[in-house]
Amino acid sequence: MLESSLQQLGAALRAKKISSVELTQLYLDRMARLNPRLNAYITLNPEISLAQAKAADARLAAGTAEPLTGIPVAQKDIFCAKDWLTTCGSKMLHNFVSPYDAHIISQFNNAGAVNLGKTNMDEFAMGSSNETSHYGPVKNPWDTQRVPGGSSGGTASAVAARLCAAATGTDTGGSIRQPAALCGISGLKPTYGVCSRYGMIAFASSLDQAGPMGRSAEDLALMMNVMAGFDERDSTSLQRDNEDYTRDLNKPLTGLRIGLPKEFFAEGMGSDVAKAIEAAIAEYKKLGATIVDISLPNSKLSVPVYYVLAPAEASSNLSRFDGVRYGYRAPEYGDLADMYEKSRAQGFGAEVKRRIMIGTYVLSHGYYDAYYIKAQKIRRLIAQDFVEAYKHCDVIMGPTSPSTAFKLGEKGDDPVQMYLSDIYTIAVNLAGLPGMSIPCGFGDNNMPVGLQIIGNYFDEARMLNVAHQYQLATDWHSRAPQGL
Amino acid sequence: MTWEIVIGLEVHSQLSTNTKIFSGASTAFGAEPNTQADAVSLALPGVLPVLNKGAVERAIKFGIATGAHIAPRSVFARKNYFYPDLPKGYQISQFDLPVVGNGQLVIQVPAQGKQPAYEKTVRITRAHLEEDAGKSLHEDFHGMTGIDLNRAGTPLLEIVSEPDMRSAAEAVAYAKALHTLVQWIGICDGNMQEGSFRCDVNVSVRKPGQPLGTRREIKNLNSFKFMQQAIDYEVQWQIDTIENGGTIQQATILFNPDTGETRAMRSKEDAHDYRYFPDPDLLPLEISEEWKQQIAATLPELPHTKQARYQEQGLSAYDASVLTSARALADFFEATLDEAPGQIKLCANWLIGEVSAQLNRDGLDIAQCPISAQQLGGLLKRIADNTVSNSGAKEVFRTMWTEGGDADALIEAKGLKQVSDTGAIEKIVDEILAANADKVAEYRSGKDKLFGFFVGQAMKASQGKANPAQLNEILKQKLAG
Structure with a gap:
């Protein structure tokens, strides 16, 4: 049952081979056994989960089930969910029980999915290793000495360890794709604006995007059918017709033009990663694709541009966490300024504070033009590179991450090294494009390698097709970590 | 050499939408604290702003x-x-990038002492949309501070003028004209007590021809009287400071109505670095030519245009400006005029005279006037067609005010209908002249003053009902022989 696809689970539920309550209990039992070692979840609430499962069983019995009805899905703790503790990985929100549902949560509720729990994450989604969480680091199920990636590390770990059927993540600079790669699962960051940000705690508003993480492209497509769609409560949500993301899964790849940016295959990538990526490209050629050499000349500026823009927005987005209305407030303080200072000093972790300081600096009078405005201009150039590239290819491929999962604590003292682990993913967020990562082999330490697929705007269905055809031809995505 | 005063205003005008600028929470004034604070007003994690189109329409x-x-x-x-x-x-x-830029407002500065009233154009630098903050309540919490977020997110239009005003009187006239305008076009209720129209006044002084002096900003004035007092005090303070060898430091100051003094709140050194940047949660606001035209079509005739039209139709500048000082007054005036066509001066005189005086006496505003424009117009029409004399009309008006009723019925009931029948008046005149042949002779030999005597006699004979103009006319003819 744990290895079943969402499609198979749905069929089993509808055929009454298993009830949603039984399936949910199966996962809850497994979580009780394994989560203490992986720390993939921050909050479990079996009472709510089982109540939702019971309701789903009623729907299944009534014949009003939808594809995901009764299926246990984990939610990144960045999504506000009514009556659930919603921490965003921070001490600042250690006591915040949301009074409302994020759009994404409502969508899953309406679809009849079971919320299995809230997954661990880097604090306020700031991190690439899940080590910045106030609730402790998440372990990679392939090797618990190693990080799962971040910021959606809890989700990636939970999906890889079969602690949920599928789960949600969010991606600001690679936070879905990089942990998906490091944990050997599939993850999709949609085009900016496809999934509503309403109720998703903001890190960098112009970059944040929710997306599914799961064990196969096919599962992601079913998740996307629930997650995508216009929401008037998010002004950046795109007003488009709903689409069926499974519609193109079975199209052949004959004639597919795959662009390989030379910048992604230059120095910096581990040789084990390079080998796996090359093998994957070879597989695509077998599937009928042709290879086009392309260039994204400004992509090398992605990391510096991102580390101006994302902190700038974050410094402002995180101002609401001031200890006044909800969340953490320092137990002792003098005047108002002291309350702010102590609450924020004690409530935020080091990485969050670092980014608030960077963001505050780049927005300051006298620096704004040199940093923020300049970065915005380069951002447009980076996006323009992709527009140019897509004149010559249909999808772009490359590594998701320069290396496989590193050891816990390995990069903890060097933020710049940590930032560079997102070097291949960030340009996609800056351009607002959809990107995904699928497993394509294993590296030197038997740790998974992820292949990144970048599509043109709104090309999610095609990307899922490209990924699915590869997954029909290979079995990397169905490998499970052993010995847990 | 005298000092020149330089004043510019920043006015926060609360827009009259039912809901907040970025959420569906109510903007009604006076609710229990925080009952109108929804998730967006509370800034819960994850919430997002959605722009209220009504606020944009008001800005347009x-x-x-x-x-x-x-x-x-x-x-x-x-x-x-x-x-x-x-x-x-x-x-x-x-x-x-504000929504409105480069406008202007024509103001009437009233006469003061020897200086006659004059008109002036004040340039408006910009007007931009923004959200209001909540309120901090420092009383009743035993040393703690209460926070009420009902007002948080209320839409404001901040209207910034150029430093075009040269006296407190000009500043007040500008503020009043703006106050009239925002109510006139229905974008703000203008309620100053409730904070719907708040003025920040930037004041500096200089010698004529010199560059602008350093300004100090008087914050949050919510009455025209206080504005006048605050500017007067501040100007004198700045002049005294400079003349005593001091310099003015840029500062934000508050006016204390109890002492009549201004006091510095924070200096430039304490000024915030606000770190402005485009809000990534909101798309740029795009306004099409078509949308603008749709809104333009809904705008009423504006006070300044109306005033000019009234003057063209024969009213004095003063009367025209009084009648256009509030939309409700102008509307009442025009509805009155509809009933008494062509009687623009008569209507103006009555509205500015009798009606205003009665309203004042009863503490009412024009919207609460117990007499409708139709009633008033019906009465003025009877003055115009000589049915009733001016003094008779006043009597009718007083009854109408307290008891209501229609002009014609009241004139009839009170027996105030004038005799305008030429034949009847001629008959009376003939009788008077015949009975006073000696006086007629005196008059004809040059004693003009006797004219009044004949009028009096004829009036008496008509029991006061003869139309005075007609009577005069007929008398003159007959006396001329």
Whole structure:
């Protein structure tokens, strides 16, 4: 049952081979056994989960089930969910029980999915290793000495360890794709604006995007059918017709033009990663694709541009966490300024504070033009590179991450090294494009390698097709970590 | 050499939408604290702003009414600072790309002492949309501070003038004209007690021809009287400071109505770096030519245009300006005029005279006037067609005010109908002249003063009902022989 696809689970539920309550209990039992070692979840609430499962069983019995009805899905703790503790990985929100549902949560509720729990994450989604969480680091199920990636590390770990059927993540600079790669699962960051940000705690508003993480492209497509769609409560949500993301899964790849940016295959990538990526490209050629050499000349500026823009927005987005209305407030303080200072000093972790300081600096009078405005201009150039590239290819491929999962604590003292682990993913967020990562082999330490697929705007269905055809031809995505 | 006073205003006008600028929470005044604070007003994690189109429409109306440029694309920016009644830690405002720019407002500065009234055009630099903050309540919490977020997110239009005003009187006249305009075009209720119209006044002094002096900004004036007092005090303070060898430091100051003094709140050194940047949660605001035209079509005739039209139709500048000082008054005036066509002066005189005096006496405003424009017009029409004399009409008016009723019925009931029948008046005149042949002879030999005597006699004989103009006419003819 744990290895079943969402499609198979749905069929089993509808055929009454298993009830949603039984399936949910199966996962809850497994979580009780394994989560203490992986720390993939921050909050479990079996009472709510089982109540939702019971309701789903009623729907299944009534014949009003939808594809995901009764299926246990984990939610990144960045999504506000009514009556659930919603921490965003921070001490600042250690006591915040949301009074409302994020759009994404409502969508899953309406679809009849079971919320299995809230997954661990880097604090306020700031991190690439899940080590910045106030609730402790998440372990990679392939090797618990190693990080799962971040910021959606809890989700990636939970999906890889079969602690949920599928789960949600969010991606600001690679936070879905990089942990998906490091944990050997599939993850999709949609085009900016496809999934509503309403109720998703903001890190960098112009970059944040929710997306599914799961064990196969096919599962992601079913998740996307629930997650995508216009929401008037998010002004950046795109007003488009709903689409069926499974519609193109079975199209052949004959004639597919795959662009390989030379910048992604230059120095910096581990040789084990390079080998796996090359093998994957070879597989695509077998599937009928042709290879086009392309260039994204400004992509090398992605990391510096991102580390101006994302902190700038974050410094402002995180101002609401001031200890006044909800969340953490320092137990002792003098005047108002002291309350702010102590609450924020004690409530935020080091990485969050670092980014608030960077963001505050780049927005300051006298620096704004040199940093923020300049970065915005380069951002447009980076996006323009992709527009140019897509004149010559249909999808772009490359590594998701320069290396496989590193050891816990390995990069903890060097933020710049940590930032560079997102070097291949960030340009996609800056351009607002959809990107995904699928497993394509294993590296030197038997740790998974992820292949990144970048599509043109709104090309999610095609990307899922490209990924699915590869997954029909290979079995990397169905490998499970052993010995847990 | 005298000092020149330089004044510019920043006015926060609360827009009259039912819901907040970025959420569906109510904007009604006076509710229990925090009962109108929804998730967006509370700035819960994850919530997002959605722009209220009604607020934009009001800004566009203002732009059209001041002949301003309405930006086809403007941008919302975040103004970052920490304060407990600012729940997000930033205010959504507009910074370098405001929705309205380069307008103007024509103001009437009233006569003062020997200086006659005059008209002046004040340039409006810009007007931008923004959200209001909540309120910090420092009383009744035993040393703690209460926060009420009902007002947080209320839409404001901040209207910034050029430093075009040269006296407190001009500043007050501008503020009043603006206050009239925003109510006139229906974008703000103008309620100053409830904070719907708040003025910040920038004041500096200089010697004529010199560059601008350093300004100090008097914050949050919510009455025209206080504005006048605050400017007078501040100007004198600045002049005294400079003349005593001091210099003016840029500062934000408060006016204390109890002492009549201004006091510095914070100096330039304490000024925030607001770290403005475009709000990534909101798309740029785009206003099409079509939308602008749709809104333009809904705008009423503006006070200044109306005033000019009244003057063309024969009213004095003073009367025209009084009648256009409030939309309700102008509407009443025009409805009255509809009933008494062609009687613009008569209607103006009565509205500014009798009606205003009665309203004042009863403590009412024009919207509460117990006599309708139709009733008043019906009465004035009877003055115009000589049915009733002016003094008779006043009597009718007083009854109408307290008891209601229709002019014709009241004239009839009170027996105030004038005799306007030429034959009847001629008959009376003939009788009077015949009975006073000696006086007629005296008059004809040059004693003009006797004319009044004949009028009096004839009036008496008609029991006061003869139409005086007709009577005069007929008397003159007959006396001339």
